[in-house]
Amino acid sequence: MMDIDMILSMVSNPTRRRILEALVREPCYPLQLSKEIGVSQQAIMKNLDLLEKNGMVVSHQVTSSIGPMRAMYAPTSEFTLVIDMRNRMFVANIIEEEEGGVQEETPKTENLDSARQEISQIDREIEALERERSALVRKREQLIYSAMSKLGSDMTYGHRDLMYQLLNRPSEPMEDVIQDMDEGRGSIRKKLAEIDNAMRQ
Amino acid sequence: MMDIDMILSMVSNPTRRRILEALVREPCYPLQLSKEIGVSQQAIMKNLDLLEKNGMVVSHQVTSSIGPMRAMYAPTSEFTLVIDMRNRMFVANIIEEEEGGVQEETPKTENLDSARQEISQIDREIEALERERSALVRKREQLIYSAMSKLGSDMTYGHRDLMYQLLNRPSEPMEDVIQDMDEGRGSIRKKLAEIDNAMRQ
Numbered sequence: 001m002m003d004i005d006m007i008l009s010m011v012s013n014p015t016r017r018r019i020l021e022a023l024v025r026e027p028c029y030p031l032q033l034s035k036e037i038g039v040s041q042q043a044i045m046k047n048l049d050l051l052e053k054n055g056m057v058v059s060h061q062v063t064s065s066i067g068p069m070r071a072m073y074a075p076t077s078e079f080t081l082v083i084d085m086r087n088r089m090f091v092a093n094i095i096e097e098e099e100g101g102v103q104e105e106t107p108k109t110e111n112l113d114s115a116r117q118e119i120s121q122i123d124r125e126i127e128a129l130e131r132e133r134s135a136l137v138r139k140r141e142q143l144i145y146s147a148m149s150k151l152g153s154d155m156t157y158g159h160r161d162l163m164y165q166l167l168n169r170p171s172e173p174m175e176d177v178i179q180d181m182d183e184g185r186g187s188i189r190k191k192l193a194e195i196d197n198a199m200r201q
Numbered sequence: 202m203m204d205i206d207m208i209l210s211m212v213s214n215p216t217r218r219r220i221l222e223a224l225v226r227e228p229c230y231p232l233q234l235s236k237e238i239g240v241s242q243q244a245i246m247k248n249l250d251l252l253e254k255n256g257m258v259v260s261h262q263v264t265s266s267i268g269p270m271r272a273m274y275a276p277t278s279e280f281t282l283v284i285d286m287r288n289r290m291f292v293a294n295i296i297e298e299e300e301g302g303v304q305e306e307t308p309k310t311e312n313l314d315s316a317r318q319e320i321s322q323i324d325r326e327i328e329a330l331e332r333e334r335s336a337l338v339r340k341r342e343q344l345i346y347s348a349m350s351k352l353g354s355d356m357t358y359g360h361r362d363l364m365y366q367l368l369n370r371p372s373e374p375m376e377d378v379i380q381d382m383d384e385g386r387g388s389i390r391k392k393l394a395e396i397d398n399a400m401r402q
Contacts, residue, residue, distance in 0.1 A: 012213035021291040081284040090222040115348045120371035147316045170321035
């Protein structure tokens with residue numbers, strides 16, 4: 001399990017993002033990175049050390065025909081990070097790539113143009129999925145909004161908080177959500193009954 | 202257009218993430234946030250100021266029947282942030298929610314249970330889309346990998362860099378990608394011909 005705090009703190013730095021961008025392409029020496037990104041080798045080293053300490057890159061010593069051993073860096077993690085900030089929804093999520101997932105047959109690319117066309121087609125499909133996902137997130141938002149708006153002004157912050165937690169963790173048993181709340185069971189039961197009553201109207 | 206550096210630096214702080222999480226639910230006073238999140242009001246204020254300066258929240262003064270005017274904070278942005286770090290792919294992207302997008306008919310929720318079931322169903326659909334997207338990203342990865350591996354060991358870093366740029370910006374005209382490269386046109390043309398030749402073998 002990768003830690004979202006760690007990943008966000010690593011990728012929030014633009015230089016570190018550019019280092020990762022370069023390393024996913026191919027393993028590099030610090031000197032190469034310094035030239036390519038245009039920052040001092042000292043700054044590159046500082047950020048490589050941080051990335052390595054946090055397990056996002058790994059280094060190994062490489063012998064060179066000319067000169068001494070040099071450290072070469074390669075990335076070690078694969079993930080997709082998604083943060084949704086919407087009306088009544090804030091979710092940060094990491095989807096880790098499973099090792100050895102389904103290996104589909106890779107179509108043979110015949111030349112540069114056809115490879116670019118195929119990748120471009122995939123990019124369009126990815127975009128279409130993102131739009132579809134966006135519409136679903138919006139529908140979710142609206143469902144929560146319409147449910148929450150049934151609570152009248154006589155309801156307290158505690159009622160809204162309870163309902164919000166229950167709606168945002170819809171796949172967990174109600175009992176588990178209630179257990180996590182910092183409140184007595186009797187008082188929660190009472191609020192639940194009042195909420196359900198308001199919703200049926 | 203929201204700035205990815207700004208958003209990442211804002212959400213990389215766990216306290217700020219928890220503040221945003223609370224504010225998307227409903228506008229809050231700093232005191233409420235301090236109690237709910239369990240950090241000092243001073244720390245809450247410092248982070249609210251930062252969020253406001255960067256345009257992610259807005260405050261307005263609210264009169265209260267008891268006591269002086271108080272500042273109440275509300276979120277101002279809606280977005281989805283996606284970062285893919287894969288083998289031969291590192292992309293950070295912000296998808297902004299369009300104002301007044303398609304407003305689908307929101308189904309009436311009859312009670313708390315049925316609302317939770319509907320939201321849970323949407324969550325499953327979102328997860329399915331994410332898996333589908335993941336498979337596409339992996340297919341993209343494999344296409345780039347298989348194309349890049351056609352370049353023999355006689356090719357230089359410059360060849361690989363050129364090809365990588367061309368494959369990762371597949372929907373742009375080749376000319377635009379080439380123009381952004383820090384290299385003479387003649388030398389790029391020569392590399393291109395060598396790459397295309399390697400790919401046809």
